Amino acid sequence: MRTTRLRITMRDVEPAVVRVIDVPADVTLGELHGLLQAGLGWTDSHLHQFTADDVRYGVPDPDWGDLQVQDEAAVRLRDLPARFEYLYDFGDSWEHDVEVIGRGAETPGCVGGTGGCPPEDCGGAPGYEHLREVLADPRHEEPDQLRKWVGELPSFDREATDVLVRQTVGEAPESVRLLLDLLAGGVKLTPGGRLPRSVVRAVQERRPEWYSLDRPASIEEDLYPLAVLHDIVRKVGLARLANGVLRPTRAAADDREVVRRLRTWFEPEGFTSILGGFAAAVLAASGPLPPDELTRRVVPLVGDGWAVEGRPMAAADYRRVLGQVSAELRALDLLAGDWRTWEAGPSARTLLPRATALADLWTREPAW
Template structure:
């Protein structure tokens, strides 16, 4: 038998935040428990998913006289625990001007949304005044209702989780293991991975080197992301912080370079699969193509090529799998890539996932 993939990952230290949308009635507020070391980019993602904003517009955080500006996809290094006061502001969409008051309440519990009231106004409703006028004219008190369990789940998914295949590989590697630069592991690693992930095997190559392309890709991703590091010639070991799930999730997300075409294709395709379930490749390509910016000179051939290039890594990270009949979402489809998480939260989106066991 081999080690459990759980690896005794530690609990995440959290901070409890009360976030209230200004100048909107009925009142819209959320109480979040978020990782205490959240960057402002991560905090933005958590607020977006918790309130229900689409997240496509610029945003800013402000504390005192200091303002942190950002556009979607821009990487910011400021963090919640170091750069913001106990009271600060979060503004989304510079044209419509949705202002949020944020209060730090103290330590939190498990990551999630612990309380909420009201449904967020739809983006495109013009801002608080226009939204109030719309409700007055329509005689509407606000569409829908706040669903605690759904929002809590979405926030936890956006915070991220280490894919089980990554946990399993790190557990099998242990302190250190032999590995070539081509991603080949000894039988003590490749054998159990094949046992747990039989569909990763290339037909007719069982037991041969490089018979598990997703394992080779996973090795490359973990080394490029700094989760695995060289120990000595011909050997690798987990990075000193590889026991920390926050570190691993961040490093895996960083492998999908923000703003890069491959990151867009991966996030959009995985999000579509998470929302729709099994999909034939042509439909998936058209969905990704439809999500591209109108000014981008992107073709279906470009997307198909990118998907085929990404396929081993998407499989190894439990994000998606390509079969003869099309593509399937993986068990981490909703909990690793922020873009995919955001895309997969539409009402009625199925929770169908691929089991890799």
């Protein structure tokens, strides 16, 4: 993978906060936002924008009218000049100078840096300066209250940051690569449009847990996550049917594009996407859990305001929807385990950027 090396410097903050990270050369600004959050140590809890040559890029909001920014998802890092600004949290106004300093290593990651990231919501650079002064003075009247709120100020851990940046870049799930490899060269579907038995049994051999019966599977619905995965790869454009033969598309040969397209399967603010992402993050942070206990932990995180059939959702509704979305999570290696105990799948920290960030945060600071 070709990478580009960036130096990011937080403005007006002492001790200096600097990161040097390698990011995919073809990264979009929307993807870069997630990588900057991971590299710097922010929690992606606030709005953000990029500015280059007086042009602003971010997530468009139709209510902004003439102030609307350019869509960051449609712009790549290579489209910007060698120096630009990244603003995070319009209230605290954390400003960062981003500089392209050349070609990076063979893989993305964090190669250097200094300074721990300030706590979220501490009042920007002036508030952070005051916070440090208070914590450094044991005679100050505020220390106990502030220490209880902020805890210990974080330090910079390059190795941990390197892992988080690479996880945020993402990896193609093994389950997806397994199916795409089996489709290489083209596979003729059955008259009903389903995968042939040879493919079904090849997947069963690699994923026996996808079929609860102790016998060879016959149709793809026997391995229900496979049926779901078949649907996913076609809808996101990783496989295409022509004259009854299903083949991988050109995009399927590029792991970066595989990850990018799979992420479009999850509607950003859709309820099932939010619920599934929280479930994957909780399991990655806490370890295996019974489905009912997982539901109990996820419900407060999802928040109020969700309704079904005109009434507020109850715990049983959340459990039912989580059961429904579990097949998609299994198909994409976000979820594993049997019906008694669910556990994080191998892609729980490497497919969905928000789940990656939350799993990292909750591993250090549990939310339950």
